[in-house]
Amino acid sequence: xxxxxxxxxxxxxxxxxxxxxxxxxxxxxxxxxxxxxxxxxxxxxxxxxxxxxxxxxxxxxxxxxxxxxxxxxxxxxxxxx
Numbered sequence: 078x079x080x081x082x083x084x085x086x087x088x089x090x091x092x093x094x095x096x097x098x099x100x101x102x103x104x105x106x107x108x109x110x111x112x113x114x115x116x117x118x119x120x121x122x123x124x125x126x127x128x129x130x131x132x133x134x135x136x137x138x139x140x141x142x143x144x145x146x147x148x149x150x151x152x153x154x155x156x157x158x
Contacts, residue, residue, distance in 0.1 A: 107145025
């Protein structure tokens with residue numbers, strides 16, 4: 078449920094919603110939601126000074142009271158050296 082909600086929110090932010098994927102996995106400290114977007118949309122998801130990413134984390138945390146959930150925005154841009 079959390080992954081679907083996060084994916085819906087991120088799709089509303091980006092220019093290439095078809096490239097948005099959210100993968101859920103279990104980590105040592107709880108659930109991890111990995112967000113992958115088109116490299117051109119990475120800045121939109123992170124936001125100025127990380128404000129958008131922080132807001133997404135706040136919403137996901139509010140949707141999962143009492144659970145440890147971490148949201149990671151994964152940089153998939155392979156053009157960087």
